[in-house]
Amino acid sequence: MTDDALVPVILCGGSGTRLWPLSRESLPKQFWPLLGGESMLVETARRGQGAGFAPPLLVAGEAQRFEVAEQMRAAGIAGARILLEPEGRNSAPAIAAAAALLARQDPGTVLWILPADHAVADVPALHAALARAAAAARAGRVVTFGMAPTAPETGYGYIEHGAPLPGLPGALAVARFVEKPDAAAARALAADGRHSWNSGMFVATAATLLRELAAHAPAVLAAAEAAVEAAAHDLDFIRLGAEAFRAAPSISIDYAVMERTALAAVVPAEIGWSDVGSWDALWAASPRDASGNALSGPVEALDCEGCLVRSEGMLTAAVGLRDVALVVTDDAVLAVPRDRAQDVKRIVERLKARGVTQAVEHRRMFRPWGHYEGMIRGDRFQVKRITVKPGGRLSLQTHFHRAEHWVVVHGTARVTRDAEVLLVGENQSVYLPLGCVHRMENPGKIPLVLIEVQVGSYLGEDDIVRIEDTYGRG
Numbered sequence: 001m002t003d004d005a006l007v008p009v010i011l012c013g014g015s016g017t018r019l020w021p022l023s024r025e026s027l028p029k030q031f032w033p034l035l036g037g038e039s040m041l042v043e044t045a046r047r048g049q050g051a052g053f054a055p056p057l058l059v060a061g062e063a064q065r066f067e068v069a070e071q072m073r074a075a076g077i078a079g080a081r082i083l084l085e086p087e088g089r090n091s092a093p094a095i096a097a098a099a100a101l102l103a104r105q106d107p108g109t110v111l112w113i114l115p116a117d118h119a120v121a122d123v124p125a126l127h128a129a130l131a132r133a134a135a136a137a138r139a140g141r142v143v144t145f146g147m148a149p150t151a152p153e154t155g156y157g158y159i160e161h162g163a164p165l166p167g168l169p170g171a172l173a174v175a176r177f178v179e180k181p182d183a184a185a186a187r188a189l190a191a192d193g194r195h196s197w198n199s200g201m202f203v204a205t206a207a208t209l210l211r212e213l214a215a216h217a218p219a220v221l222a223a224a225e226a227a228v229e230a231a232a233h234d235l236d237f238i239r240l241g242a243e244a245f246r247a248a249p250s251i252s253i254d255y256a257v258m259e260r261t262a263l264a265a266v267v268p269a270e271i272g273w274s275d276v277g278s279w280d281a282l283w284a285a286s287p288r289d290a291s292g293n294a295l296s297g298p299v300e301a302l303d304c305e306g307c308l309v310r311s312e313g314m315l316t317a318a319v320g321l322r323d324v325a326l327v328v329t330d331d332a333v334l335a336v337p338r339d340r341a342q343d344v345k346r347i348v349e350r351l352k353a354r355g356v357t358q359a360v361e362h363r364r365m366f367r368p369w370g371h372y373e374g375m376i377r378g379d380r381f382q383v384k385r386i387t388v389k390p391g392g393r394l395s396l397q398t399h400f401h402r403a404e405h406w407v408v409v410h411g412t413a414r415v416t417r418d419a420e421v422l423l424v425g426e427n428q429s430v431y432l433p434l435g436c437v438h439r440m441e442n443p444g445k446i447p448l449v450l451i452e453v454q455v456g457s458y459l460g461e462d463d464i465v466r467i468e469d470t471y472g473r474g
Contacts, residue, residue, distance in 0.1 A: 006134060006203075007109055008048030009098045012041060012060040012068055012116045013088050017348040018278045018341065021332035022312065025360040030117035031067055034282060041068070041116045042075045047123055048112065055079030057102065058116075059094045062086065066368035066471065069236045086242035092217060092256035093248035095202075096224035097240055099209040101231075107207035110137050113253075114201045119285050121272025129269035132170035133203040139168060141265040142212060143203040144258060146196025148270045152186035155277060155342060157198040157254070159266050174264035177254065196268050200275065202253065212263065217256035223248035234472055278341035279325035279334075283308040297328075308338070332358045368471040369394055370447070381455045386440075388413075388448040393441040395469035402456025402463060404432040406440065411448035414441040437467060 012030060016023035023029035030041045038046075045056055060068045060082055072080040083101065085094060095113055102109045112130060120126050133143040146159045157180055162173030177198065181189060189195040204212075213221040223244055230241025258264055274285040286294035286308070293304050297311035304321045311328040318326055325341060327334045336344060351359035364373040369392030376383040388394070388411075396416065406413065407429040415422045415430050416439040423443075424430050432438045434456065442448035 004110070005052055005054040006048070006112045006130070007054045007102060008045070008056040009095070009102075009111045009113045010041070010044055010048075010056050010058045010116050011091060011094055011113065012058050012064065013085065013094065014115070014117065016117060017345045019276070019282070020344055020348045021327060021329045021334050021358065022310070024358075024362055026063070026362050026365060027067070028064075028117070029276065030115075031064070031071065034276060035119055035285060038075065039071055040119070040276070042071055042077075044114065044116050044118065045072065045075065045077050045080070047120060047126060048114075049077065055081065057081050057083060057098055059083045059085060059098055061088060065237055067366045070366075070368070082237050084237050084239045086240060086245050088250075089245065089248045090250045091253045092213075092220050092251045093224055093245065095209065095253050096213050096217075096220050096248075097228055097245070099206045099213075100221075100225045100228045101238070103206035103210055104228075107205065107210075108138075109206045110134050110203065111206060111209065112201070112203050115275070117276060118200070119272075119274045119276050121285075122270070125269065126271045129170070129267050129271065130203070132168070133265075133267045136165065136168045136171040136265050136267070137203045137205055137208070139165075140208055140263060141165070141168075141171070141204070142208060142257065142261055142263050143171065143265045143267055144174070145199040145201045146266045146268040147199045147273045148268065149190035149195070149197055152183065152190045153197065154180060154183055154186045155281075156180065156275070158189045158195045159198050161194050161196070161266060161268065165265060168265075171265045171267050174258075174266050177259050196266065197273075198254070199273055202258075208263065209257075212257050212261045216260040217249070217251065220248050220251065220256055279308055279327065279336065279344065280338040280341035283325065283338060306338070329362075331363050368392070369442075372452075375451075377459075380457065380459075381453065382459050384452045384454070386450050386452050388440065388442040388450075390442055390445050390447065392448075393470055394439055395464070395466040395471075396437060396439040397467060398435060398437050398465050399456070399463050400435070400465070401458035402454045403434040404438075405453040405455075406430050406432070407451045407453075409449050409451060411442060411446050412444050413448055413450060414443045415439070416441075 015025045016029035019029045031039050033039050136143045158178040160175040162175035165171045226244035227240040230244050232239045274281050276282050283294050288294045292306040294308045298315045299309045299311050300317045302319045304318050306323040307321045308325040309318050314328050316328045323338045325336050325338055348359050370388040372384045372386045408424050408426050413424045415424055418436050
């Protein structure tokens with residue numbers, strides 16, 4: 001890391017409920033490949049690679065920590081550090097903790113703070129804007145990026161441009177921040193040339209952020225600094241002190257600092273930006289055919305116009321649809337007019353209130369050793385498909401209420417069953433009686449895939465007593 005290298009601080013939180021049923025709390029939209037072959041998180045991290053950038057600091061929640069680490073590893077993004085929030089407290093405490101941590105090494109460190117789930121079409125233009133923002137940050141400013149409006153968008157906040165900042169080409173003072181407007185106000189703001197969309201990206205030195213937090217949000221800063229002081233290192237993670245961090249007010253960086261500081265600056269930019277905050281926004285950011293359809297997966301569309309049709313595996317046919325988003329996963333289907341895409345959040349809230357599992361969890365659940373997928377569930381039994389990556393090993397565990405049958409369909413499993421250690425190959429099976437102490441490992445160089453049949457009076461995931469775990473889970 002050179003003295004002037006920027007540190008990308010990538011905020012990995014958020015549930016992305018407006019992109020349900022693909023995005024859910026168990027695996028939000030930033031972990032999915034929505035616009036290309038890589039996840040939005042990986043695409044975001046790649047924008048901060050190369051000359052002038054230090055390894056990223058990712059701020060993530062407990063539930064997604066292993067997925068964040070695995071995606072960085074698989075993408076070859078070296079040196080990434082992962083700062084774990086014990087619970088989400090909005091963006092200001094997360095940013096304050098990152099600034100406090102980085103200030104310990106160098107208070108002059110320039111932070112480039114950005115969400116993990118935004119899309120950028122023109123990366124060279126982004127880097128050019130970032131250079132202008134970094135110069136303003138080193139001059140003591142807290143800089144945000146203003147995206148040139150392409151439509152009268154009511155889902156974004158706006159920034160009113162002030163006067164140019166002397167000696168800082170391309171940087172302007174912020175005259176004011178404008179809350180998300182109604183349709184009439186949005187049309188006026190988008191057309192007047194003096195306003196831009198608030199992108200949610202910021203650039204500032206650690207010292208400037210800490211100073212402005214102390215002035216405008218001292219409770220946030222106090223909690224963040226105490227959480228960093230109490231932080232513990234665990235595998236690839238830096239765990240913030242839980243009690244201290246939970247004392248932080250839940251507040252965004254916009255309300256805590258940007259709307260109060262006299263140092264706010266904006267760098268206007270045209271970078272092909274989208275927050276991909278709804279199915280309509282994803283349609284707008286996606287390649288489309290001659291009829292204006294964005295199609296993904298095993299999809300057949302006949303006489304459709306202006307539609308987003310996406311399937312994660314099931315053959316999906318659409319006929320005669322206009323301006324509709326149709327999204328199919330293995331356990332849920334969503335159909336919504338594109339102009340009502342923001343209302344998807346409302347249906348998710350209704351499903352959550354009814355206790356519907358699909359509102360928050362995918363059938364595929366990721367773990368540090370790989371993933372499992374629920375296939376069939378009935379009275380006193382369920383069937384799962386389990387994939388263990390090479391070198392992965394499940395915890396040494398036992399169950400009080402169920403027995404298990406494992407059938408290997410690909411690869412080789414090393415199975416501990418009480419005092420025995422067995423090698424189980426393809427088309428072989430092993431029985432694990434209720435109460436036995438067991439573990440599964442993949443000693444090979446290819447993924448291990450097996451079918452697990454659970455039988456018993458209670459089949460919940462909380463019927464696991466971990467005796468020893470490689471990944472430090474309780």
